[in-house]
Amino acid sequence: MDSQRTILVIALLVLSFFMFQQWQLKGGNTPGIDRSSAPTEVSANGQSDVPSDVPAVDGDIPVAGGNGGVPAAETTAVQGDMITVETDVLRVKLSLRGGDLVQAELLQHAETLGEAERYTILYQRPGHLHIAQSGLIGPDGIDNSETRPVFRASQTRFEMNGDRLEVPLYFTKDDGTEIIKRYTFTRGDYAVQVAYDITNHSDAPKTVNFYGQLKQTMVDGGRSSMFMPTYRGAAYSSESNRYKKYSFSDIQDRNFSTNTPAGWVAMLEHYFVTAWVPDQESTNRLYTNRNALGEGMIGFIGPAHTIAPGQNIVLETALYMGPKDQARLRELAQHLNLTVDYGFLWWLAQPIYWLLSLLQSFVVNWGLAIILVTIIVKTLLYPLTKAQYVSMAKMRKIAPKMKEMRERFGDDRQKLSQAMMKMYQEEKVNPLGGCLPMLLQLPIFLALYWVLLESPEIRHADFMLWINDLSSRDPYFILPLLMGASMYLMQRLQPTPVTDPMQAKILQFMPVMFTVFFLFFPAGLVLYWLVSNIISITQMTYIYRQIDKKEALGHKKK
Known part of the structure; x- marks a missing residue:
């Protein structure tokens, strides 16, 4: 020869x-969803225009506990009033309804080369959505299938002046329990600390679980081709799978649920990743779900915490939304750097x-x-x-x-x-x-x-x-x-x-x-x-x- x-x-x-890898990616892509009959706008009162007959299995808010409970029936994100937060690398919008992060721009990354528009990794647009939700569920949680809490904020805009910026959102339950949902931003960092500071002023113990999830419209929004294949979809890490993709078609076919020490969940796209990193010292439940609007979710539920009368506890987790920086991802959680997917030649790449x-x-x-x-x-x-x-x-x-x-x-x-x-x-x-x-x-x-x-x-x-x-x-x-x-x-x-x-x-x-x-x-x-x-x-x-x-x-x- x-x-x-x-x-x-x-x-x-x-x-x-190249033909083989494109075939693999096609298996993970979901064909475009006909949204002609699905609501895309939010009404003036902050509630989504969702048909009342949406079945409970199509819901968004997970059920606490480790037995793989079926999600309940909230169907889509709602905006409510917004506050804006700007750091040196991020410009984000938080919805006071639920305290969810509904928009995030990466200020150091252009959407298109040479253009002023910044890359938007989280967004809420007509027909397409990608947001990061979090809350408290369980027997005494404030997030359930009927309502989300409406937080208060001291101002509508926060800007970073030092090395750290804290954005507190306040909510008080009818029984006097005070809850502060706190976002902490650090200069130069795409990882945000998300914490619930809970003080039980009632005369009875309260039990809650911290949950976080990423929700995205399940359509292939990438620019994939035979020679430039890109994956857009979910991924997770557990004790049994250090890195596992779970495509939108997988989410449509079946719900996933597993209990694992540590772990993380993520939504991947070309060069960028959004990931919830729960308490790495706890056992967490990882899950996926979908709703009738063609939106897929991947999330985690932390362990149950009981707060005695007069007691204060703080539940923390991290949310990363930015470029696939291998060094930073490795610091946040074990195997999170594997979201930079070099395929079977990772050992050489x-x-x-x-x-x-x-x-x-x-x-x-x-x-x-x-x-x-x-x-x-x-x-x-x-x-x-x-x-x-x-x-x-x-x-x-x-x-x-x-x-x-x-x-x-x-x-x-x-x-x-x-x-x-x-x-x-x-x-x-x-x-x-x-x-x-x-x-x-x-x-x-x-x-x-x-x-x-x-x-x-x-x-x-x-x-x-x-x-x-x-x-x-x-x-x-x-x-x-x-x-x-x-x-x-x-x-x-x-x-x-x-x-x-x-x-x-x-x-x-x-x-x-x-x-x-x-x-x-x-x-x-x-x-x-x-x-x-x-x-x-x-x-x-x-x-x-x-x-x-x-x-x-x-x-x-x-």
């Missing part, structure tokens, strides 16, 4: 890989990401970091590359003999194979010698592909000249065309013993096919392959010259 044939095998493997980040910290340019990674990879593979080109040179030398054998044995493939194996042994040629370096590059290529696809640091990362986003395709297709030209040059420089006309035509078509593939790949990935080809051409030229010099010197000695 020669190098050219290996390229064909790799091309088929790559194409098969993680060190590549680490190396890329390290190099970028020095050169301050992700494109230059990719070039340096390419140089390092090609340097490490050089001994194998040298063996590859030496093997190819030997194959070129015996090409006339191979042609003669094919003509002599004709269609007798068994005799032809035996004769060729004998010739390989006599000439000390390994026909597979050219395969290993290319096969080793394939997992590196795919791992780097996932790093570029999943790492938010590379989203909208500028390189130079016309490449202003390494995570997106080249807008002018210049890099793919240069890559195709470099591949064509490599093909012309490589000696090939292929004599079959059909094989020769297929091999000649390979640069065109690869160029078409790469038109849709992230620019950073095309940059890697282009630089790799340029280095390969340089190495090939050097090695062939050394071989020619050695052969010329041998002829002179004779």
Whole structure:
């Protein structure tokens, strides 16, 4: 097998890989839901216009306890009055009805490259919704199937001036129990502490459970394609599954419920994640649910807490809403960093990401970091590359003999194979010698592909000249065309013993096919392959010259 044939095998493997992963993602996507008869607006009194006959199983507020109780019948989020909170990285809106977080803008991330509009990770729009709800349920909870509490706030707008900002929301029950729902924001952090400060002023004990859930309209809002697949849906971590996706179609098919120490629940999208991280020292119930409006939920219920008369307790959890920052996610909860999903090649993608980040910290340019990674990879593979080109040179030398054998044995493939194996042994040629370096590059290529696809640091990362986003395709297709030209040059420089006309035509078509593939790949990935080809051409030229010099010197000695 020669190098050219290996390229064909790799091309088929790559194409098969992309088709397989797209098939997997299609299985997790939900077709668009017809919302023509579903209410999308909130009425003036703060109540949703929901039909009264919505069954209880379609509700939103979970039932406390660890026995997998059926959710009750509140059907959709309501706005009530809003307050706005702004930090250096977040601008959020809180609904006083329930104290839910119904909008969150990421101030350091643009919705579209070059535009002023910020990326909105939580929102409540006509026809589409993604919000973070939390509350107190159980025997004495204030959130139930009939009503949500309406909190009071001291002001309608809060702005961060120091390193921390506390936003308290107040509610008092009829029996005198005082509840403060407190959001605590930290400068530079996308994680928000959410706490319930409860003081029991009644003469009887009170029992409550803290719950938090993420609710989202179950339609695929991503921009997925064969070469840029993205997952949008739920995920969780439990004692038995350190990281498990639970797609919208899964939520539609069946409700999920499990008790686990620690754990977390999340909604994922391309480069960003929203996650509830409950008390990691407690046993929590994780669950999913859906309602009649096509909205899916994933959430947790904490353990029951009993508050004696006159006692005060504080129940806390964390809500993360931002880019998939692996270091910060790892700090918040075990396995939360796995929401940066590198697929089955995570074991290779993680060190590549680490190396890329390290190099970028020095050169301050992700494109230059990719070039340096390419140089390092090609340097490490050089001994194998040298063996590859030496093997190819030997194959070129015996090409006339191979042609003669094919003509002599004709269609007798068994005799032809035996004769060729004998010739390989006599000439000390390994026909597979050219395969290993290319096969080793394939997992590196795919791992780097996932790093570029999943790492938010590379989203909208500028390189130079016309490449202003390494995570997106080249807008002018210049890099793919240069890559195709470099591949064509490599093909012309490589000696090939292929004599079959059909094989020769297929091999000649390979640069065109690869160029078409790469038109849709992230620019950073095309940059890697282009630089790799340029280095390969340089190495090939050097090695062939050394071989020619050695052969010329041998002829002179004779």
